[in-house]
Amino acid sequence: MDNSQQFNEDLCQFLARATTPFHAVAEMVSRLEAAGFSQLIEDTDWDIQPGGRYYVVRNGSSIVAFGIGEKLGPIEGLRMVGAHTDSPCLMVKPAPERQRHGYLQLGVEVYGGALLNPWFDRDLSLAGRVSFQCDAGSLRTALIDFRRAIATIPSLAIHLDREANKNRSVNPQKDIPPILCQLSADEKADFREILREQLVVEHPGCGVEKVLDYEMCFYDTQPAAVTGLKGEFLASARLDNLLSCYTGLQALLQWDGQATVLLVCNDHEEVGSLSAVGAQGPMLGSVLKRLAGDLAGYSALTERSMMISADNAHGIHPNYADKHDENHGPLLNAGPVIKINSNQRYASNSETTGLYRMLAAAEGVPVQSFVVRTDMACGSTIGPITAGEVGVRTLDIGVPTFGMHSIRELAGTKDAFNLSRVLRRFYNHPGSLAAS
Incomplete structure (x- = not known):
């Protein structure tokens, strides 16, 4: 090598x-x-x-x-x-939970000048910084990264939008909230609780009592790779x-x-x-x-x-x-x-x-x-x-x-x-x- x-x-x-x-x-x-x-x-x-x-x-x-x-x-x-x-990325909003038709979605804000179309149909994960109150009563911060695909933004099928290849545009408020999971009718999503559970996994013993706030963004889980017939490109x-x-x-x-x-x-x-x-x-x-x-x-x-x-x-x-x-x-x-x-x-x-x-x-x-x-x-x-x-x-x-x-x-x-x-x-x- x-x-x-x-x-x-x-x-x-x-x-x-x-x-x-x-x-x-x-x-x-x-x-x-x-x-x-x-x-x-x-x-x-x-x-x-x-x-x-x-x-x-x-x-x-x-x-x-x-x-x-x-x-x-x-x-x-x-x-x-x-x-x-x-x-450029998709940042999770402060009150992000959206429960529609049995799906949990998160509201996101576009950070920077992102090219939005390529975000559809990708395996997405979440990472960022979390501020929390620990059981000793003090404020602490920690980094977390789910490191696995936990969300996606499915495209609308072409059968439901025959003009998609000609003039489909992306509305960042309506079209890009990622789907995380399905929920039953009596389940209530709490994104801060999801983060608290991840904190315990990544930082055992941190004593997290309550997640106060966060700066979390979605990212593509596909790893960087050397590509091209002759190995001349780096994709990431x-x-x-x-x-x-x-x-x-x-x-x-x-x-x-x-x-x-x-x-x-x-x-x-x-x-x-x-x-x-x-x-x-x-x-x-x-x-x-x-x-x-x-x-x-x-x-x-x-x-x-x-x-x-x-x-x-x-x-x-x-x-x-x-x-x-x-x-x-x-x-x-x-x-x-x-x-x-x-x-x-x-x-x-x-x-x-x-x-x-x-x-x-x-x-x-x-x-x-x-x-x-x-x-x-x-x-x-x-x-x-x-x-x-x-x-x-x-x-x-x-x-x-x-x-x-x-x-x-x-x-x-x-x-x-x-x-x-x-x-x-x-x-x-x-x-x-x-x-x-």
Whole structure:
């Protein structure tokens, strides 16, 4: 098995465990601690040492991990990689129970810009964070994941909608509440009680007395898989953007200890990033200010630093090639994609793209570019948000992907591995990040 095969197998295992942003951060923490990183608590003093490896978690769904260079400390600048932990999904509402015609359904809210049609006829499970009162009278939280198919959203048969293949649309209020089970006429469903029972299964001895609230989302139980006649594709849920979280993490774990490096994975990108733990919130800036020590040091640190924002790019779809600019249609397995937009929907500029091209060439990794069609609106990433909030030079990069925001997305098996190689070189680059 070569390095790329090992990379993709482990990526599939990571995706299987990272079913929510909370679970993604928990999995990242587990891997960081196994590599010698230690947690810093934000309301305490930090004892930061050269060569030290640290991480900070907020809300259980965003994480900043960093290593202090033994040769180039923070004041010489940071090599930063950013990604996001959240993906479009169906979140369970606070009072979700719907009993109709003997079926228990749960009301859901669409999180982010989900492509809804692929959610029909899938085997769905539930995962998330639960807040509960324990028998000692205190408030506690815990993560749960049913890890098995417990729900589905059946399609309406074509016999009952003969125009389905022409103009069927999805009403997110009426059409997508998942079915969990059948109930007899005298049964009364209580979703919080279902969660309480699952808490006891996953956390025996937790002393749960009453579930107070929750952040639970449905997800597809079909595992990530290498597909394609030649094994050239990776199919999975949540590739946008857990693939980038994993890629950045793998690069960080191969840090050589010389320069100061940082990985930030924010929650809430899919809904605009404006939150206490989103890229438009204070988390990253707070960490950088503590590393800098004072305002003058912070200004020097950000001026000498650079961020690579990693978020998936739109690969050119052979059935819809006219959706791309003819000279900027990225191919799967043809290299990571530099994302450019003159209206600052992406934060790349010629200096940051030039450095990336130099690093990629040193690794023998091909590079592609994406520019949206001039007559179409452009999406965005945490790149421009981080650049605006922190004031750091930024590059937007991504792995070409099909079906972005679907319940199951498709990427190439070479691209994430190649991006990780370039990010590793970026972290371990011995020279200045700025052009002279």
